Amino acid sequence: xxxxxxxxxxxxxxxxxxxxxxxxxxxxxxxxxxxxxxxxxxxxxxxxxxxxxxxxxxxxxxxxxxxxxxxxxxxxxxxxxxxxxxxxxxxxxxxxxxxxxxxxxxxxxxxxxxxxxxxxxxxxxxxxxxxxxxxxxxxxxxxxxxxxxxxxxxxxxxxxx
Amino acid sequence: xxxxxxxxxxxxxxxxxxxxxxxxxxxxxxxxxxxxxxxxxxxxxxxxxxxxxxxxxxxxxxxxxxxxxxxxxxxxxxxxxxxxxxxxxxxxxxxxxxxxxxxxxxxxxxxxxxxxxxxxxxxxxxxxxxxxxxxxxxxxxxxxxxxxxxxxxxxxxxxxxxxxxxxxxxxxxxxxxxxxxxxxxxxxxxxxxxxxxxxxxxxxxxxxxxxxxxxxxxxxxxxxxxxxxxxxxxxxxxxxxxxxxxxxxxxxxxxxxxxxxxx
Ligand SMILES: Cc1cc2nc3c(=O)[nH]c(=O)nc-3n(C[C@H](O)[C@H](O)[C@H](O)COP(=O)(O)OP(=O)(O)OC[C@H]3O[C@@H](n4cnc5c(N)ncnc54)[C@H](O)[C@@H]3O)c2cc1C
Ligand code: FES
Ligand code: FES
Numbered sequence: 001x002x003x004x005x006x007x008x009x010x011x012x013x014x015x016x017x018x019x020x021x022x023x024x025x026x027x028x029x030x031x032x033x034x035x036x037x038x039x040x041x042x043x044x045x046x047x048x049x050x051x052x053x054x055x056x057x058x059x060x061x062x063x064x065x066x067x068x069x070x071x072x073x074x075x076x077x078x079x080x081x082x083x084x085x086x087x088x089x090x091x092x093x094x095x096x097x098x099x100x101x102x103x104x105x106x107x108x109x110x111x112x113x114x115x116x117x118x119x120x121x122x123x124x125x126x127x128x129x130x131x132x133x134x135x136x137x138x139x140x141x142x143x144x145x146x147x148x149x150x151x152x153x154x155x156x157x158x159x160x161x
Numbered sequence: 162x163x164x165x166x167x168x169x170x171x172x173x174x175x176x177x178x179x180x181x182x183x184x185x186x187x188x189x190x191x192x193x194x195x196x197x198x199x200x201x202x203x204x205x206x207x208x209x210x211x212x213x214x215x216x217x218x219x220x221x222x223x224x225x226x227x228x229x230x231x232x233x234x235x236x237x238x239x240x241x242x243x244x245x246x247x248x249x250x251x252x253x254x255x256x257x258x259x260x261x262x263x264x265x266x267x268x269x270x271x272x273x274x275x276x277x278x279x280x281x282x283x284x285x286x287x288x289x290x291x292x293x294x295x296x297x298x299x300x301x302x303x304x305x306x307x308x309x310x311x312x313x314x315x316x317x318x319x320x321x322x323x324x325x326x327x328x329x330x331x332x333x334x335x336x337x338x339x340x341x342x343x344x345x346x347x348x349x350x351x352x353x354x355x356x357x358x359x360x361x362x363x364x365x366x367x368x369x370x371x372x373x374x375x376x377x378x379x380x381x382x383x384x385x386x387x388x389x390x391x392x393x394x395x396x397x398x399x400x401x402x403x404x405x406x407x408x409x410x411x412x413x414x415x416x417x418x419x420x421x422x423x424x
Contacts, residue, residue, distance in 0.1 A: 002166075002167070018164060019164065019165045019166045019167040019207075019208065020162040020163075020164055020165060020198070022195075041199065042196055042199070043192060043195070043196060043262065046259070046261065049261055055237070055264040056260055056261045056264060057261050057264050057265055058261045058262070058265075061191055061192055061195045061196070061265065062191060062195070062265065063167055063191070063195075063208075065167045065169070065210075066167070066169075066191075066210060066212070068169075110260065110261070113260065114260075129260055131258075131259040131260070131341065132258065132259025132260060132261050132262060132341075133259075
């Protein structure tokens, strides 16, 4: 066992983990932050995307030990301080960017990473950035639209809801 | 996964020492190794993480103009920091997998793994790069030895890769959409002393140089120069994504597109 200490959504947390403990398991089982979803566990689907030191990574393909000392952000820390949805989350709701919601935490975390890097992406750039996020429900269209809207761009010209 | 310990050394010397234990294995970005461990296809006693070693990270320029990339540098960093010096290489790094994979995966991990469909082997072979380890320097032409086979010895660590910068270069990747690896990828690089063409994704023997195309393009750097050439389907990969004949055909098409992109 190794002890790890990291900042998760602004709070310092510690725990004892095995070498093989995945970051996704540490978040879900030890910290009870179950918003980070496990869709595939094989680095394909992106439901588990979190930010480690500001970068989007797949929590199912990283060990908890590797996040020792890091600054981690998960979906649980995305809402505004008063508990209202942040601009990306609100845009997903407004534009029907989710159906079952399973992929949504990863989508929101990827979108946040994209908009930090590229505040006004083109539709093509949004689609390219979501290459590693799979959604079984929506057909992606409204997810792309929500992210474009969250970036402050006019999405009225993008086809049907 | 079987149980193992993880060590996070901060110097190459400490990593090399830890890797002397024959059951220890290097951990780069883990984007290939972690899935392998999950399938219980490997049983190391310890993983030696290389990503905390400062001297193995970053992109710089050597005195002779070559781009030097630390072995533990992520694809995302190469995409950003090599863009001004070697756009063909940065463009290749920018299209590996997806953003989250690029934030973790490293050049050293990709070259050590030598997946027959990986992108970096094409850049290294196509640039005539030098793979630098804790003990020696290996020319790319000697380094790749077939599917998942390389010249690396047990416990040897890729500390740096040195890429001579060509006048023009381009990587064309025909994406296999489920894996996001290359169904066929071709790296074309035009140097003052000739053109190099490296092909990944196609051959059962891993990355290879297409010497007929190199000769034709060295004489005339245009897609038209490839017209008379054919690629044998003999040792091409056959799987549900493409037949050997299809892959052989794609090699020529992708080479032409790479040349046209920069000619
Ligand atoms: C969804 C997905 C899509 C991908 N798409 C692509 C793609 O399009 N193109 C592509 O090329 N790759 C792709 N990859 C693979 C990715 O680039 C990996 O990052 C890479 O193959 C392995 O690098 P790593 O740093 O993660 O190595 P690891 O997984 O940590 O290690 C791989 C192997 O290399 C060894 N190793 C690691 N670093 C070193 C070193 N410095 N010296 C010696 N040995 C070392 C390890 O012991 C292990 O055997 C994809 C991966 C995923 C999960
Ligand atoms: S659960 Fe991590 S990528 Fe699917
Ligand atoms: S909303 Fe159901 S998987 Fe995306």
